[in-house]
Amino acid sequence: MDEEITLSDLENIANRLRLHVIEMTYAAHSGHPGGSLSAADMMAALYFKFLRHDPSNPQWEDRDRFVLSKGHVAPILYAALAEAGYFPVEDLITLRQMGSKLQGHPVRGKVPGVEMSTGSLGQGLSMACGIALAGKMDGKDYRTVCMLGDGELQEGQNWEAAMFARQAGLTNLIAIVDRNRLQITGDTEGAVGLEPLPEKWKAFGWNVIIIDGHNMRQILEALDKAAAAKARPTVIIMKTVKGKGVSFMENNAGFHGKACNDEEQAKAVEELRAVIQ
Amino acid sequence: MTGEKLAQRNYYGKALAELAMENPNVVVMDADLAGSTKTSDFQKVCPERFVEVGIAESNMIGIAAGLAASGKIVFASTFGVFATGRCWEQIRLGVAYPRLNVKIVATHCGISVGEDGASHQALEDIAIMRSLPNMVVIAPADAYEAFAATKALAAYDGPAYMRMGRADFPTILEPDMEFEIGKATVLREGEDVTIVGCGQMVSSCLEAADFLAIEGINAEVINMSTIKPLDTETLISSVTKTGCCVTAEEHSIIGGLGSAVAEALCDSVAVPLERIGTKDTFGESGKPADLMVKYGLTASDIIAAAKKAISRRM
Secondary structure, eight states, X not given: OOTTOOHHHHHHHHHHHHHHHHHHHHHHTOSOHHXXXXXXXXXXXXXXXXXXXXXXXXXXXXXXXXXXXXXXGHHXXXXXXXXXXXXXXXXXXXXXXXXXSSOSSOOTTTSTTOOSOOOSTTOHHHHHHHHXXXXXXXXXXXXXXXXXXXXXXXXXXXHHHHHHHHHTTOTTEEEEEEEOOEETTEEHHHHHOOOSHHHHHHHTTOEEEEEETTOHHHHHHHHHXXXXXXXXXXXXXXXXXXXXXXXXXXXXXXXXXXXXXXXXXXXHHHHHHHHOO | OOOOEEEHHHHHHHHHHHHHHHOTTEEEEESSOHHHHSTHHHHHHOGGGEEEOOSOHHHHHHHHHHHHHTTOEEEEEEEHIIIIITTHHHIIIIIITTTOOXXXXXXXXXXGGGGGOGGGOXXXXXXXXXTSTTOEEEOOSSHHHHHHHHHHHXXXXXXXXXXXOSSEEEOOSOTTOOOOTTOOEEEEOOSSEEEEEOTTHHHHHHHHHHHHHHTTOOEEEEEOOEEETXXXXXXXXXXXXXSOEEEEEEEETTTSHHHHHHHHHXXXXXXXXXXXXXXXXXXXXXOHXXXXXXXXXXXXXXXXXXXXXXXXXX
């Protein structure tokens, strides 16, 4: 949204979002920090550079839409929405508390900026297809972006949606796969393997862009390339590190759905504060 | 007293074709069964707002949710078993929870699907859809009501499920009837027993009432075409008068209309209740009429149930 924002600004925002995630999940004594941290750089790029949106008018009909299919990483979405100005940053600390708008998984209609209710894996891409299809029907030029976890690609509905998107010519749809390689069980390839993943998407008729999901320049280039695609829907497979930015969480499946204890919290906050300008 | 036999799905198709002209926001979806569900009638006149998803019901519901979130009034159709059971959790998360404007309209519900057998005979759909918060559940009594209900659903902003049968059923209502969601209608007044039906069983309820009258028993017949929200006012006012009740549905007695009525009676006037429906069993292949007899879904079964309900009251 801001043309002048620099790569280092975006990297700094990503780390601020990470700190929010750590503080929110610590306060809630629960939540999903690992996959939130792996997605942080992309979320910063989306909400502070790529998406055409207006936090003061969440219902703006020409806005770009974002669907978080991996709904368990709600903390990173809430952090991005709050920092972007959809609601006060102070509200973030109410995550997962009774009566809070910030439910454990995102709920449409409860939080400004949340487009769809998600949290049960494998459904977001279908929803995003519907939004993109409505855009085509109405002759609108908004883009629809859907972020998927890699593990959730084990859900067959994703591939129903992938087939449909190609058939319906949804060139206004961008899927992003957060390829951090870890699910609750451990390595995705040890659970039910996803590779060769790029070939699968290609076979389903999609453009495939593979990037380092922690390289801001690559993220922005990939988004621009995806937005310019005219013939097919595009998937960006971003190779990431689960828990990125907090040393003891990195590549640790144990922090998929667990918040820090007191000691871990102090260390995580210290590490993140050290890199935030 | 009953009119010509017509298929509800044909009138669903007619209503959709009219809606294509009346409302530019209506979008119709199907999962490879448009010719059977009659959504093809909409497709013919409005191909640009018809969405074929292929054999992928879960995906259909997700897409429907996305379309509705973008301002569309979505009708998504397939057979009852697939429209509800195959994608129940997609409906729960994507449609019911955010209260989106998606109408799931199923054909081929009930045992009268016939020869296709149990895999295709939806006998649990009312139960599982009724359990979802925000969900309206409708089972129109005949083709005319199916037409009117389709129009009413297009005007209603919220999630709904409507079930219809496959076969031609006797028409019992007026072709130009008005339909109001949540409003039951008393089709025949009586003071000895209340008979509440939905779907094609309503015509059997009326037939049963005719026979009961010959024996001097005056049955009140209610068409409870909206099962959720249940019109408890009409129900309670009737059973307060009659003191006993029978329900009739082409659905399992577990979780359907009979259960909804039992819940309402428990909450206020606990009169004796007899439930006609399939008895915790799957169906099988066969001729529809033969299956209706074998599974206890005829006017004779309703007559026997009415007499039993009356005897339990005394």
